Amino acid sequence: MYCCSFSDKVMDHFMSPRNVGVISDADAEGSSGDPECGDALTIYIKVEDYVITDISFLVFGCVAAIASSSMTTELAKGRNLEEALQITNQDIADALDGLPESKMHCSVLGADALENAIKNYYTKNQKK
């Protein structure tokens, strides 16, 4: 038994996370971390015509951080950059059928790392 009660979807994404790993030729990447728990996430994206065509992540974190990271990649894949920027941590938690209140901060990692990856893409491509 876990001390938090997680939804089946959280457990599914924790046990079988989607899109794990590094994209070696990624067009951009973004990280986020929570100084309180020490958890950290990096997201890698491939972009074509402003659409996220591929996405992956590496995370060091708890059950909710792993599940949230996995769900973030699922939500962002195939979206254009402006749509993907609108994804909030509440969207990520909702897509996981909710997170315990004490674990909501874990979903912020996903939203922040995605935002940083997209900003990194814009920064790199303005310079060209």
Ligand code: FES
């Ligand atoms: Fe440990 Fe919930 S699983 S705090």
Ligand code: FES
């Ligand atoms: Fe901090 Fe989950 S406990 S990200």
